[in-house]
Amino acid sequence: MEQQKKEMKEFLDDITTRDQRMMFGVITIVHMADSKKQLDEDTEEICNIANSSMCKMAVFKLREQMYDALKTVLPYGVRKIDTMRTLTTESLAVFIPFNVQNIYHKKGIYYGVNPRNRNLIIADRFLLLNGNSFILGVSGGGKSFTAKMEIICRALSDTNADVIIIDPEREDRDITKVLKGQHIVISANSQNHINAMDLNRNYGEGADPLVDKTQFIMSLCEQIMGSNAITPQHKSIVDRCTYNVYREYISGNYTGEPPTLVDLYEELLKQPEQEANQLALALELFAKGSLNTFSKQTNIDPNNRFICYDIFELGKQLMPIGMLVILDSILNRITANREKGRRTYIFIDEIYLMFEHEYSAEFLYKLWKRARKYGACVTGITQNVEDILQSHTARTMLSNSEFVVMLNQAATDRTELARLLNISDAELDYITNAKAGHGLIKIGSSLVPFENDFPKNTKLYKLMSTKPGEDEGMAA
Numbered sequence: 001m002e003q004q005k006k007e008m009k010e011f012l013d014d015i016t017t018r019d020q021r022m023m024f025g026v027i028t029i030v031h032m033a034d035s036k037k038q039l040d041e042d043t044e045e046i047c048n049i050a051n052s053s054m055c056k057m058a059v060f061k062l063r064e065q066m067y068d069a070l071k072t073v074l075p076y077g078v079r080k081i082d083t084m085r086t087l088t089t090e091s092l093a094v095f096i097p098f099n100v101q102n103i104y105h106k107k108g109i110y111y112g113v114n115p116r117n118r119n120l121i122i123a124d125r126f127l128l129l130n131g132n133s134f135i136l137g138v139s140g141g142g143k144s145f146t147a148k149m150e151i152i153c154r155a156l157s158d159t160n161a162d163v164i165i166i167d168p169e170r171e172d173r174d175i176t177k178v179l180k181g182q183h184i185v186i187s188a189n190s191q192n193h194i195n196a197m198d199l200n201r202n203y204g205e206g207a208d209p210l211v212d213k214t215q216f217i218m219s220l221c222e223q224i225m226g227s228n229a230i231t232p233q234h235k236s237i238v239d240r241c242t243y244n245v246y247r248e249y250i251s252g253n254y255t256g257e258p259p260t261l262v263d264l265y266e267e268l269l270k271q272p273e274q275e276a277n278q279l280a281l282a283l284e285l286f287a288k289g290s291l292n293t294f295s296k297q298t299n300i301d302p303n304n305r306f307i308c309y310d311i312f313e314l315g316k317q318l319m320p321i322g323m324l325v326i327l328d329s330i331l332n333r334i335t336a337n338r339e340k341g342r343r344t345y346i347f348i349d350e351i352y353l354m355f356e357h358e359y360s361a362e363f364l365y366k367l368w369k370r371a372r373k374y375g376a377c378v379t380g381i382t383q384n385v386e387d388i389l390q391s392h393t394a395r396t397m398l399s400n401s402e403f404v405v406m407l408n409q410a411a412t413d414r415t416e417l418a419r420l421l422n423i424s425d426a427e428l429d430y431i432t433n434a435k436a437g438h439g440l441i442k443i444g445s446s447l448v449p450f451e452n453d454f455p456k457n458t459k460l461y462k463l464m465s466t467k468p469g470e471d472e473g474m475a476a
Contacts, residue, residue, distance in 0.1 A: 136417075
């Protein structure tokens with residue numbers, strides 16, 4: 001008797017622990033005892049063994065079918081028991097992923113496949129509380145590929161929208177060319193110019209656009225002079241001169257050419273205070289000096305819906321000012337689009353660069369908070385996750401973002417992300433040593449694993465890939 005129970009336990013252990021998963025039809029087990037009482041005790045023990053071996057509710061007592069069961073186990077090869085039911089509803093539920101989140105928004109775009117149920121992940125960020133997003137991943141994890149795929153999908157699926165890219169690594173030039181966008185090189189020697197003092201009637205969120213623009217120009221002057229060098233007297237002079245140079249433009253109903261930094265520089269020279277001369281001297285390099293690229297009238301095509309700001313050659317001296325001016329130019333664009341009822345998608349590659357400078361970080365943070373009411377979505381892309389997590393401003397933006405794409409992460413970054421975004425240990429497995437294009441997406445309050453194994457034998461893959469040799473010849 002003991003030997004029979006021992007063999008029964010070994011059999012159950014074997015079918016539940018072997019490497020290869022096996023599917024059985026009906027396994028009929030015959031157990032004999034010397035008495036009814038002993039049979040009941042043995043049957044209960046067998047059921048307990050089954051429960052401990054992950055076979056809960058899979059063992060049935062064949063009441064009134066004992067004789068048929070005996071004939072079934074004899075070597076006739078004939079099944080005599082009536083039931084074909086191998087699983088109860090409770091047991092079947094174990095195999096059905098009721099806890100899997102399906103993300104399928106009607107007007108969304110493709111982000112990958114959910115490995116838990118093989119369903120497509122189709123998401124529309126505008127359906128969330130805010131559509132701002134981060135794409136995070138170590139080098140080689142598929143970060144740039146994921147961003148480019150979304151850029152192309154947005155450009156092609158939403159024709160009533162503008163797509164704007166800030167590209168510090170010159171990775172998006174080919175995409176811009178293929179999509180007939182405008183590739184704008186921003187540098188001290190570039191032929192492309194952005195007027196730092198551009199202003200439209202919808203600028204900002206107050207009743208008076210000039211008030212918000214004045215705040216921007218003060219930030220610009222603080223960036224040039226240093227926050228410790230500028231005083232309340234300097235700020236009063238900037239406020240006065242800004243009003244003076246914009247007076248004619250605003251009275252003309254925002255028509256004609258807006259003023260430039262040259263006009264502000266010359267207005268400062270007219271003021272009697274010594275502080276005005278200090279401001280003019282600090283501004284001279286950027287108004288009339290060698291770094292005057294932002295003191296000229298904007299010559300960017302206002303009708304092109306796809307714009308890529310290439311800041312690869314911006315340079316260390318011009319970078320802090322350039323970041324501010326580009327972000328302000330984007331703000332002008334999205335406020336104008338809001339009036340037209342157009343959406344705006346902004347993609348900022350290597351977004352950690354924005355947080356290296358106080359004023360561009362602060363301006364970006366304000367833009368991040370305002371984007372939804374302007375009908376815009378901002379996406380930050382970076383492999384320097386540690387730098388993002390060390391910035392209080394960036395951490396706040398990340399924790400308040402409703403859409404976060406996480407690809408393969410470094411060990412220290414995984415721990416911080418788990419704490420910040422409430423990621424469980426089981427979910428962390430999806431961003432630990434993950435293949436390129438595989439990871440985890442935070443969509444609202446849901447965390448969904450995804451796989452994006454894009455076909456490599458396509459022109460689209462070669463256009464989006466940043467691996468050496470895979471993107472050759474795709475710019476044509």
